[in-house]
Amino acid sequence: MVTPETSRRGLLSASALGILLLAGCGGASGGRRSGQDLSTLPAAPRAHDAAILNSALDREHELIAAYTAGVPLLDEPGKLAAEQFLGQHLAHAGRLAGWIKRARAEPNKPLAAYPLSQPRTAGEMLATLHSLEAAMITAYLAAIPQLSPGKLRADTASIVANEAQHTAVLESVLGRAPAPLALVTGGG
Amino acid sequence: MARGTTRRRLLGRAIAAAPAACLLSPATSLLAAPAARAQPQSDADLLTNALAVQQLEVYAYRRLLASTALDGDAGALVTHLLALEVQHAAASGTVPSGPADLATADRELARHPVAGRLAGTRSQHDCVKLLIDLESVAEGACYAAIMELSDAGVARLAAEVMSSEAQQWTLLDQLQHRDVIRAVPGPFVEGTK
Numbered sequence: 001m002v003t004p005e006t007s008r009r010g011l012l013s014a015s016a017l018g019i020l021l022l023a024g025c026g027g028a029s030g031g032r033r034s035g036q037d038l039s040t041l042p043a044a045p046r047a048h049d050a051a052i053l054n055s056a057l058d059r060e061h062e063l064i065a066a067y068t069a070g071v072p073l074l075d076e077p078g079k080l081a082a083e084q085f086l087g088q089h090l091a092h093a094g095r096l097a098g099w100i101k102r103a104r105a106e107p108n109k110p111l112a113a114y115p116l117s118q119p120r121t122a123g124e125m126l127a128t129l130h131s132l133e134a135a136m137i138t139a140y141l142a143a144i145p146q147l148s149p150g151k152l153r154a155d156t157a158s159i160v161a162n163e164a165q166h167t168a169v170l171e172s173v174l175g176r177a178p179a180p181l182a183l184v185t186g187g188g
Numbered sequence: 189m190a191r192g193t194t195r196r197r198l199l200g201r202a203i204a205a206a207p208a209a210c211l212l213s214p215a216t217s218l219l220a221a222p223a224a225r226a227q228p229q230s231d232a233d234l235l236t237n238a239l240a241v242q243q244l245e246v247y248a249y250r251r252l253l254a255s256t257a258l259d260g261d262a263g264a265l266v267t268h269l270l271a272l273e274v275q276h277a278a279a280s281g282t283v284p285s286g287p288a289d290l291a292t293a294d295r296e297l298a299r300h301p302v303a304g305r306l307a308g309t310r311s312q313h314d315c316v317k318l319l320i321d322l323e324s325v326a327e328g329a330c331y332a333a334i335m336e337l338s339d340a341g342v343a344r345l346a347a348e349v350m351s352s353e354a355q356q357w358t359l360l361d362q363l364q365h366r367d368v369i370r371a372v373p374g375p376f377v378e379g380t381k
Contacts, residue, residue, distance in 0.1 A: 081368045091375035137351070144347050145340030154335035154378075157347035161327065161377035164351035165358040169368060178359055179268075182275035184351035 038102040038152065045148055050105035052143050053096050056156075059136050060093040061110035066132055069116065070125045078126050078173045085129075085166050092159050099152065123174065130170040137163050137186030160184075231342060234333040238346065241300075241329040242277040243286030245322055247293050249273055251306050252315045262312050265363055266319070269356050276349050300325045301380045316364045323357040326350075327379025350377070 038049060067086035074082050097107035119125040140160040147153050164184045171178040229237075249270035252258065258266060277286075287293035294305045297318075302325060304318035330350030337343040354377045362371040 077368050081372070084369050084372060088372070088375035095376070141344055141347060144334075144344045149338060149340070149343070151335055153337075153343050153347075154331050155376070157334050157343075157350055158331060158376040158378050160347055161351045161354035162372070162375050164355050165372045165377070168355040168358050169362075169372060172359075172362070173368075179272065179352065179355040182272040182352055183279075183345070183348040184355065185348060 038099055038148075039104065041103070041148060046103045047105065048146075049148055049152065050100050050103035052146050053100050053103070054105070054108045056140060056143060057093060057096040057100065057108050059139055060089055060096060061108070062114050062116075063089050063129075063132050063136060064093060065110065065114045066116055066129060070119070070129055073119065073125045074122045078122060078170075081166075081169050081173060082126075082129065085169075088162060088166075092162070095155070095159070126170055126174050130167060130174065133163055133167045133170065134186040137167065137184060139186075141185060229336060231337050231339050234336050235342070235346075238326075238329040238333045238349075239277065240296075241322075241326050242273060242349075244293060244296050245273045245326055246270065246277050247286045248297075248306060248319065248322055251290070251293070252309065252319065255309070255315065257310060257312045257315050259312060262316065262363060265359060266315075269319075269359070272352055272356065276352065279345070279349070297322075313364065316360055320357060320360045320364065321380075323353050323360060324380040326353040327357065327377055328381050329379070331378045332381065350379075353379070 038046060041049065064086065067082055067089060071079060071082045071086065100107040117124075117128055119128050137160055140156060140163065144153050144156055144160075147156060167184075167186075168178040171180075249266060253263065253266050253270060287296055290307055294307055297305060300322075302318060302321040304314055304321070306318070309315050309318055327350055330346045330353065334343050334346045334350070337346065357377075358371045362368065365371070
């Protein structure tokens, strides 16, 4: 079980603040070029979308906790990458929270602790992060067909593509062959 | 049933609805008159646009790989990425053919935000830059398609391809700049139009 340490508390507080700020941005830019705006959907599909997005938000919170715990264990270049990816997951969480608010629902909050494995080395930590990223990709891809069609699906795909970039870099740092498959499913 | 077969059937089903002329000419829907473009595009039109970009990528990768500009590391990476692009383009058995020759390919490139041209590319740096630009175009084509696609399964498949294009963009950028931060610059990947 990973629990926030004093040194991480500042990072996590900054994370929470970042999510709140970014949630405002997501809400402001939530208009759709294609498809219906989340806020104007009928109640049932709006609630359905919000539930799916909240499930994704839960996973983003878990990844944020994992990166926050993992960064101090890592060396260059993995550390640099992990810091960059942590910021990007915060942006994902902020965007998701903004969408959920537009759907007139309440974004889920992070848990106090997450049941992560106990990586002892930088390599184990990177492998744990890679596994979590891959699981995240699988979950997002399963969510896309369930979401209302239009910009929401496309913008969710834009998050998945970023997660896929994360896995490619982590594979490189781990000494694995990066981007082994033509279709990214998270299960490769 | 094999996953690849399922995907081929999924794409084939969507493309089967396309008018024959659309399939014979990959650029038909992109070059259509403004009045025609104002009409809602079918899933088949959207996929045809995206697949035309895939075919252009395959042509560009093959062309640059055949040049003497790439060193060992770059050649190995480009060979791997070409294999991925061929699989993207082959995901459907009814893919339109790619550019017929170099001049056609360069005319296709000129319609996209790609700075280089295949005919004038000599250095490894320029080759990789052109491929990075082209990967951005492919990401953008997938993103635009997903925004409009009505078939949820095909939208998911397009997201899988888009994610692969994003990975390729990252690996090419890493090769070019050796900078892990620059290689994953932003949290949302939308490509270029």
